[in-house]
Amino acid sequence: MAAVTADARGVMTNRAPEPSGRSLAPGGGGWKGHIVRQLKHRDRSQQAMFQDLIRFYSQLLEKTSLAKGILSRSDRRPCADSSSVSTLQHRISQMKKTKGELAYQVLELQQQIKIKECVLEEQHARLLKEERRLEGAFGSRQELQELVKQVQEENGSLKVKYDALLEQQKGAESRLREEKVREGHLLDDMIHLKEQAAARMNHRNERKSRAREAKLQKELQTAARSKVNIDSSSSSASAKTENQDETSEQTQTRLFRSASATSPRIFSSIKGLFDRKRRGHSVCSLQEDHACPVRICLSARVPARALQVLEAHDQDINAVRFSSSSDLLATGGTDCVIKLWEVRAGTLTHRGSLHGSTEGITCIEFDHTGSRILAASYNKSALLWRLDDSVPKVTLTGHSNKVTASRFISSSSVATGSADRTLRLWDLQRAACVHLVDVVSYVSDLVCSENSIISGHFDRKIRVWDTRVMSCVQELPAQGKVTSLDLSSDHRQLLSCCRDDCLQLVDLRRWSSDRMCYRADGFKCGSDSTKAVISPDGDYLAAGSADGAVYVWNVSTGNLETRLPDKHSSSISAVSWSLSGEYVVSVDKSRRAVLWSDM
Template sequence: MVSCGHAEIQQQQCIWKETPVFLLIMATSECGEAERHFGNSDSKQSETWKRHIIRQLKYRDKAQKILFQDVIRSYLGLLERCTQKAFITKGILSVTRPLLLSSSEDSLSSLKTATGELAYQVVELQQEIKIKETFLEKQHARLYESQNDLSAVQLEYGKLQASVAEVEERNRLLKSKYDALLERHQHTERAYRKEELSGSELLEDMIHWKQQAAERMNDRNERRVRAREAGLNKDPEATANKKFNFDKVPQSASSPSSPSLLRSESGKRAERSHGRLFRSASATSPRFLGSIKDLFERKRRGSSICSLEEHLSTPSGICLAARVPNKAIHLLDAHELGINAVRFSPRSNLLATGGTDRVIKLWDIVAGMLHYRGTLDGSNEGITSIEFDSTGTRILAASYDKSALFWRLDDFVPKFTLTGHSRKVTAARFMCNLRQVVTGSADRTVKIWDLQRAACIQTIEVLSYCSDVVCSEYYVISGHYDRKIRFWDSRAASCTQEVPLQGRVTSLDISPNHRELLSCSRDESLQLVDLRRSNTRMAFRADGFKCGSDSTKAIFSPDGSYLVAGSADGTVYIWNVGTGNLETQLPDMHSSSVNAVAWSMSGEYVVSVDKSRRAILWSDI
């Protein structure tokens, strides 16, 4: 039955497919009949009729095909399904054919079993399909969530990019402002230095003018005295008979300096005690003229401008015998970072410490304890060395920012900054005349500066990294990384002598009597050089002593009898200069390398500082 139905379907399909051919045949036959009917009609007219008929046939074919196209398509689909069912039936028969050969009951049960298994497999496949569909739905849900998260992250990323661009733009503006401020600061600093130089020049001119005015006044007074002497000599008899009462001398008749002298208590006592003698003496007597001359000499001396040394130099305390400390009496963290330098004032009542935190701190020593007094700031980088002048009123410091700074103790802002080195300044010292300072730098130069003009007046090329400098009256002594100590004549800027050592020099110090030079070097020793005979040297060593850095400082005691230096292990070592032996070593209270030490001029205290910002006050009390 299936095969018969299939044949009928194919026959009908062929009929439908042959329909356009039939129509064409009919059209052709109609055209022939038309030709025979009209006979010898015009050939052109017959061609027109043929084309018209063909167009009509094509139009009808197209219209009929459109109407039945969906039906034909559905019919073809039904044919394909029937074909598939025939194939499935054929497969089932091939499976069940062996069973038909057996008994009918067995074949029926086997057919039922095969059908059940197939149904069971269909159910299992449907369940798996459902499971897969559920899993696929979950995956779609996760994909949707991931897409949402991704969109949120992309939105956040866009916001972050916008904020980064805003921050970069802000940083660029700040950088431009900083560059403008830096340029303005440099311009202001140059203008300030120029104004400071012009101010110092104006001050010098003013002092010169005052000196000239004082000289003119003194000359005027001398001419007035000489004129009075000449008038008295013309009438000696009248002058001899005339009595002078100095208590009633009018102010207009005296010199500018005599009223203050006559009003003083000592002048009154002198007049009372010697009044009769002066009244009986003539104005032309040598004693009278000598007193007037002394009077004007006092005025001239009082009007003169004293020198810087006369104004600043005051006698400092002298240490007769330094006391060797044996215990720590005060310990504190003096700075926020490591401490590089420490120095006592000449009067021993003030201590200055400088560190890598860019400041100098001042400390008073009261009852064996360090009490904070104030801070000197102004440096852009860490402090490398500190120096007091002989009066204890001024401080000079070297800095990592390629400059040296100068303070007065009555002002916590630097009075001026000495700039000109191209690398860090390792040392700064006052020269003996107090008008000049000398600085040593890592740029292999030593510079001499005039404090009144705040300008460099001499530059010495020292051939190697300069770690420290000291000054005598005419010489500048420098220590270097090339293991040499060099002596420079400050008047000629020439090297007069070189002293070789075994290690790079870390510090220099000169004895109180300026006869011996102390050096500390990286060969773990201290060398003592006799400045009168430079070939005479003495080395000081100790078990455990080791320089902790290239800037470790060693110094003399204030009486020159001892040497003191700090070690890398935190111990402070003290040697006796007379015997050359180690006098004592102070217990290791420091937790890191000791950078510098200072001994008070009174000989009572020693202070040591280290890299871990700790300062320790030592004494024998």
């Protein structure tokens, strides 16, 4: 800001202050030139404001000098009029008063100028600070622009890669469709070849049977033509009576025909011939139809302690089942293997493994003879093994999602349920599906009895199907999503396990009667495939909980009979009770199997 100063003559003039900091070149470009122009404008405006004050002050100085001259002259002329002197003094006092006021105004204006100079300095400092911030913002903007350019380049390269991958995906999808079509053709060809092989086998078996029949007929004719000498008198009398009954056309007298045609040896040969003809090369042989001895359980034992704890599989265990003889146990899990265990004297001994599934096992069942095992798998199929062969004898394919349950209906037919909401009936002799039923909900488990299949579903329904017409004849409500079903040994009671942590027992003879529900503090159904069982005598229920404990209920009282904790470290997936009533086995998601008993 301009400062007001007085020169040697006593005249006040305007002078621009020296700029602080770095010098500003007048007329400079950019912000510097702008500042110079603002300072010049301020000087002009302030100079205009103080022009009158400077003029009055100059006049006051002139009048003061004039008054001094008059006073000096009056001193030299003592004879002047007293009136003029008084007038002059009055003027002088007025001038002094005016001078004082002007001086005060000058001081006030100087103070205001100092304040404005301070404000200007502050604004100049702020301006420098903003300039530095602006320079930093310019640098950040350039960095961001470079980063944006780099990201755009990376996006461009990623877009190119994405387009290439999209083309590869389209090609892979087209190849997948072609492979699926080829797979369908190959499957049809394989089925056709199997049918041809079966036809050839049947033709060979028929030829062999005809050859055996012809040979047997020839043997019978040879035996009929042979003569037998009978020494007893009764035999001679019988021979004479027979000869008398013959027609007159017979010229040669014969004795008895050989008794070999009706001998037990011939009958046993015929029986063996037709037995072999019936068996052929089917997976359902006559030996398999002969039932193995089954222990009768008069009273099941409530398990009290763990006899053995072992790491049965390499991964989670999903299913466990005792054979009908109670001396063999099968376990299956996500490691795609079924392991067989011999149960002797309260211990489990590994007997062998059954391979062939490409994905995890979901369900296991022995047939009534204990010589075959049926298993459901995550690979959309069910597999059938014979215990003397580790390779599957039959593979039942056709489901579009994982198979959750597979059960024997008879020695030659099975039923399967799947997450694809279908039930299928299979003929094991042909390895073909004979019935397909669409269901409205996910099939979690099923059990089979005479002429009926009972299935559990995620829509909280239990459905009963008539296998003769394959139609639903009954629907039962459940407490929640059904995770498993089990039939009592006399096929009179049905047990269901639900996701609402409840076991439900239904008397199949009285569908409309009240259903019994079993709950317990601490019991929690751990998964959508948790399996619960009925004891072989029908007096107890057993199920595994998410807390790793086995819960056992008394059917008649509805109370919790016992709780078996501390042996499982994770949720129990399945429980099986031996048909002899002696043992209970529980398996969990941490690869552990525990053998329980009251011994």
